[in-house]
Amino acid sequence: MNLDLTPADAAFRDEVRAFLDENLTPGLAEAGRLTTSVFTDRDWNLAWQKVLYKKGWVAPSWPVEYGGTGWSEMQKYIWASECTRAGTPNLSPMGLRMCGPMLMKFGTPAQKEFYLPRILSGEDYWCQGYSEPGSGSDLASLQLKAVSDGDDYVLNGTKIWTTHAHFANRMFCLVRTDGSGKPQEGITFLLLDMDTPGIKVEPIITLAGEHEVNQVFFDDVRVPKKNIVGAENQGWTVAKYLLEFERGGAFAASLAVGLEKIREITASERAGDGKRLADDPAFSRKIAEAEIEVKAMEMTEHRVMAELAGGKNPGPASSMLKARGTEMRQRLDEIAIETIAYYAGVEQMAARAPGSNVEPVGPADGMVFMPTYLNNRAASIYGGSNEVQRNIMAKLVLGL
Structure with missing residues (x-):
């Protein structure tokens, strides 16, 4: 290659x-x-x-x-x-990376004509209605009910961890339309307007102190059946296709940038003995090992690119990249926290706002290390947990 x-x-x-x-x-x-x-x-x-x-x-x-x-x-x-x-x-990946490609494959001509230009321009801002309390990685167990009533479905239930739902005017959503058979066989994929009567968005403040995710409640929410993507009770197929695009991505470049920021700080920060962290053999070994892992990730991404160039979709390779990339990201976060030591514990919400004139405590790049670490703890869970990704790889790649 x-x-x-x-x-x-x-x-x-x-x-x-x-x-x-x-x-x-x-x-x-x-x-x-x-x-x-x-x-x-x-x-x-x-x-x-x-x-x-x-x-x-x-x-x-x-x-x-x-x-x-x-x-x-x-x-x-x-x-x-x-x-x-x-x-x-x-x-935001919800429209451009997930909903858009999904509509190109499964949407009706009318859905494509209406939604795709609005996704491109940013006129529509999307959120994802997948996870529920008790139905996160076990997505097939979701219980948000959609009862048929003429030309509409009537939705009752809740979704959770809904990122940017407080900003979104659209949601793509999985609902339960049939509970009589296998869980995967009774799910339908719907598009809905967030200003529909009966939808309530409640904030969830993260450990990082940020309002990014929410819980969304549905109380007799009416959604037209024309908003189905695919067929009724066949939403699991649509959802799996969309998740291929959520799980994949280019990790190597962001990992390399994160590693470089760590290197820059180690050139000036001191260890407990007063010496530069860059001169500490044990810490230098951690950096070197991480650099090898990042290079391996880059090579893997290039192999996936070669397959994509041949007209294939990401398939199980997206699960492999998702699992390895998120775990490596978490590893770099831990090294970053170790790099700035006690500065990591300083809460700096005001200094982290774009345009703020509040001086950071400690290295300027370091003030995002702790919130990034906290946010990325979820990276190996959302999009399907890494344990689920390994099951997918075992089945589709190894035939187990």
């Missing part, structure tokens, strides 16, 4: 860097730098999305006919890597 860039790809990389230099404003860059989870705050991620939408670069993985870029797999990888290195805000 030749990892050297072709002259055309090198020229594309330079074009991307020039675009980022020109369009990534100091405010947007600061918002990206201060992001502590998968999600940048809505105002900042939508501001960046509008910049990319104007350029025509908002959905690199979409087919050209739906507004995609037509880039090769290597160009997509270059784009993702350069955005990570530049520190751009994270675009």
Whole structure:
């Protein structure tokens, strides 16, 4: 596998860097730098999305006919890597990475015509109605009931850990339409408006002190049956396809950036004996081991890219990348906390707000280490727990 860039790809990389230099404003860059989870705050991620939408670069993985870029797999990888290195805000993945590709495969012509342009422009901001109390990784046990009533379903129940539901105007949702057979066979995939009467969003404040997730309650919520994606009671197939896009992704670039930030701090921070952390043999070994793991992740991503270039979908490889990437991210978080020691315990919500004039306590990059660590503890659970991912790999790859 030749990892050297072709002259055309090198020229594309330079074009991307020039675009980022020109369009990534100091405010947007600061918002990206201060992001502590998968999600940048809505105002900042939508501001960046509008910049990319104007350029025509908002959905690199979409087919050209739906507004995609037509880039090769290597160009997509270059784009993702350069955005990570530049520190751009994270675009919300719910519409662009998950709902959009799902609609392209399973949506009706009317659904595609209506929703896809609104996802691209950011006019529709989506949240995901999957998990429920007691039905997280065991998603097939969900109980949000959808009772048929003429041309509508009437929904009663609740969803939990619903990221950015307090911002979203749309939700893609799994509901229980039949409880008589196997759990997977009675689930239907619905699209719904968040301003529908009977929907109530209650905040959940995370350990990091942030309002990112919510619990959503449904009390006799009427959803038109025309909003079904796929067929009634066949939503499990749609949901599995969508999760392939939630689980995959380019981890290596973000891991490399995180590792570099740690290296920079170790060059100045002191260990208990007064010496630089960079000169501590035991700590240096941890950094070296992590660097090897990051390089291995990069090689794996390149192999997956080769398959994608051949027209295959992520398949079980997305489970492998999700499991390994999230565990490596958590490992780097732990090293980062060790790097700044007691500074990690300082609560700095005011200093972490973009545009704040509050001086950070300790290294400036370090003030996001603890909230990032806390947020990323969930990374090996959401999108299907890593234990579930290993079961998928055992079945689809090893045939067990």
